[in-house]
Amino acid sequence: MYSVMEVYHLVTGRWEQIPTTGNPPLGVRSYAAAAIGNEIFYFGGYCGHGDCCHNSLYSFNVDTFNWKELSPTTSRHGPMMKKHCDMIAIKVNGEDYLVVIGGHGPSSNNAPKQPGAQYSDDRNNEIHFYKLSSGDWISPTVTGDRPPPISSFTLTSVDNSSAILFEGLTANGRKLFKVI
Template sequence: MSEQNGIYKGRARHSTPLVGGSLYLWAGAQIDLPRTLARFHDSHQRRKLVSAVEKFTLSTGRWSSHLTRGTPPLGVVGYYCTTFRSNIYYYGGFCGHDTCFHNSLSVLNTLTMSWTQLHPNDESMMKKAYGGMLSLELDETDYLFIVGGTGPTPAVRHPQFQYEQLEDGVARTNEQLLYNLSNGEFHIK
């Protein structure tokens, strides 16, 4: 763990996307997240700890900490992440206790530092972490493309994808989802 500008760094299994001239660091496995909190699915104290976003401004070489408004996602480790304009999109992730994975989709507006949940956890889709996500435009429509990941064996297996059961009780998949940013709908490809 190191200290820079009063902010303790000691994180793993997170993403640090670039928006404008700044890197944004949210959640991940944190040294300062007490292990007792990791066991709880949701609590006021846990939400408070994961509501801060660290921002590294490239032009100044300085870190700053920003409290956010709204409700951050619960999948704080191994989440999927991509940017589009001034927004950072977060999908899925691992909660940090038991086999608690998520498949919710949230957005952080970096101009207002506020969270909005675009899609709640959904039992009809596999809950997972450690996959990939990118933003793209197809036929003048903006999408998020979500691929792969690991998580609990899904109740619904789609025949066009593979699901491999791993030794630790989770499954690995190559599932592919498209999320339409205009109408808020998921499409399984």
């Protein structure tokens, strides 16, 4: 796995490897990504060293090709270290937030469990917000039904108050569809 950026040119149909600046994340797979404006945000992932998962958050500016670490991997804050979660970007009262939901990761060496979340077969249904303006992780109070502990799903924003969670792996098999 490599921490490089490749750009696909639609007009020519060619890939080009572009040098980047800043602090790129360790080469990982199974991370979550979301975009706001000219920034792509990357959360978590798996680096291939045993059960090594991350809960770091990075941004990549597509205009300057610059990486920035926003929140390092640590077991003391934010979501648990995990892979196969998903993330969406939302705006609340004019503020940009990233929302990380679910995922799969080892129950050891992780952040404290989120109140109200469920953990099953190393999957979870945590919901965490990251406020871009302050750099703070927020563990929201969740009302209503959460999705089950789930990993490897697709999460798509519908508007600023709802998203569609589609497919995914649960302890009881595949979950097909959930509006949250």
